[in-house]
Amino acid sequence: MPPLDAIAKVESFIISIPRDVPYLGPLREGERINEKGYVIRKGNRSIYPTSDMSVLVKVTSESGKVGWGETYGIVAPQAVISIIDEVLGPVLIGRDPGDPVVLHEDLYDLMRVRGFFGGYYVDSLAGIDIAIWDLYGKCLNRPLSSLLGGTRHQTIPAYVSGLPKATLRERCDLAVEWIGKGYKAIKFAAAMSDDGIVKEMAALREAVGPEIDLMVDLHWKFTSGEAIRLIRRLEAHNLYFAEAPCEPEDIEGQEIVARGIGTPLALGEEWRTTYEYRPRFERRCMSIIQPEMGHTGVTEFLHIGRMAHAFHVDTIPHASIGIGIFMAASLQATAALKRVPYHEYQHSIFDKNLRYVTGDMGCANGAYTLPSGPGLGVEPHPDVFNYIRKA
Template sequence: MPQAPLDAIVKIETFIISIPRETPYLGPLKDGEFINEKGYLIRKGNRSIYPSTDMTLLIKVTGESGLVGWGECYGIAAPEAPKAIIDDLVGPTLIGRDPSEPMVIHEDMYDLMRVRGFWGGYYVDALGGLDIAIWDLYGKLTGLSVSQLLGGRRHDTIPAYVSGLPRATLTERCDLAVDFVKKGFKCFKFAAAVSDEGIVQEMAALREAVGPDIDLTVDLHWKFEASEAIRLIRRLEQYNLYFAEAPCQPEDLEGQKRVSEGIGVPLALGEEWRTVYEYRPRLEARCMGIIQPEIGHTGITPFIQIGHMAQAFHIKIIPHASISVGIFMAASLQATSALQRVPYHEYQHSIFDRNLGFTTGDMACEAGHYTVPTGPGLGVEPTEEVFDYVVEA
């Protein structure tokens, strides 16, 4: 006879959150860039669309006991899409399910759309947010943290690399990097999409500003053909580049492999991939030395599967961090703390520092390290104030 659920799921709710910010993500607007009537802007440097606010989707899963699990998924563009997938399609199928079976539930959710483009995009993002919420509820039911439920916590703190230097000029960006060095941070990533003075010039200036002992990385934002990327990265290597991120278009597996084989530093890839099925062929082809899973895309279940697969290939894991009010950031820290080969975790300081006030708990990023939240489940919950920024779909 099947056992009764530990705490059957009785309700699932979703909330689009949009928090205004003075400076858009990646820094001030460049010539020719503008915010349209829907609140989005297109960065000319990488032709990608971004919100002018901190946009995200929160998910609330309630058990029959009244306990609540919180999730969050990647919702920076058209969050109405994952919201509709959860509200109308997947969420109702989870009523009555046992939250102590998060991996089984994730497999079942994934199978629902197996013949309809199941392996990417908003559908898998929606599953990721639900998955995080179910793991959180499971942790609260057992009194254990997510990292304990995943097999154990290896790290109470995780080194953080400073992602982005959102200032208008190269001099200001260098000054900002120096300020972070004084605070104890040892690694930085600059964004090629806004390197108007030149990518090599920015790398050279940053190296001179921060000195020889700081790790410097570059996000190339999928801008280059493989041969162009190899030539550029080779020029950056003289400044002791730590890794190069995303030089070719995400679907260009052959180009990724060529770049990885043609450079002398690790290639970092993966923020846009959501499943082991996208990672596996690239791991087999040795396309990268570092993977960058984004838990706002994956959720906890695929994230840990991807992490274990990468470890089997002796690949380092440096998770990506996007726009979040802190719920999937906590999930990423919880899952990352259960993995071994983790030299850094991305630190989106312009997002994390402010939005930390919208979560409870002891999660923090100070003196170059994240503090992994303690307590059951994710170790954090949204504050009441975040719901002042709910947007109706």
């Protein structure tokens, strides 16, 4: 059978959009922006860009149709660009975008025997995979969700992620403001809880009332014993879920925490494949998974979501820094899954950068609106290319 519309060209671009306030809020005492534009947050010892940095992928077919992808490129995006331009892109030339799963498997196989089954390699593959699915949808004039088994949800409940204000009082006021806009769930970042995590939880619960779902991101800061003790104290304030309490590689600690608390444990934003998820499913390490489209791509996201369903685990996808392309892919793929209570809403990123994509994707009154149109339903706005950063 001849190709649907063979791939003719693959391109990648680093996008860096300035921010007035760094991600997670104003700088704390002892935090500084280094010469490369990064800041290390003392609360979780993690490095972040002070701009919204991402990598866009453009796949063009022989007939001129274009598929757009985006991947996680917030730190050293040159690594992602190099992998796409040197390894993945050239292999795709002449291939059929109507075979997205086959292409994903073939590209994954290229480097697996060298140990590159994670990190920047799979991030690069995620951006390529999203672009190919977008191109496939455009070739068939169908939305991505319909190609993934059908659209179960036209809207998806959103939880407000982060309260980027300097003081606890300001964060409580901001939470109340979001509730007034129709949102029913809020997550706070423990790394920014300068007055204490339990005190922050208690103050937020008092501010928003008993009916709002409150979550906490613990940023991998604790041992299993410390996490259990802390989460049990937070449970007194009706905690909806606790996220990422232990170091990502500590499977045993994750299992111990899950068995030692009464609140659902949410994990998974840093994992990229079913191979990382499967041992955690088997050991019942979590009640909620948080796949990040910018790490997984569409193909692996669906594999992970289907596996979660088989283990009776809910999916509440993670949403990272980006201009909105992999966010649209995440919404499209999430719309094809059954057990989806919420999708993360990074309001300080999503709202600011929505102008850099075309289409009708949006988030208001507590829910995302699924983008319409073929493929992802969105494309980069021409203005975004004013923010290209050289590799």
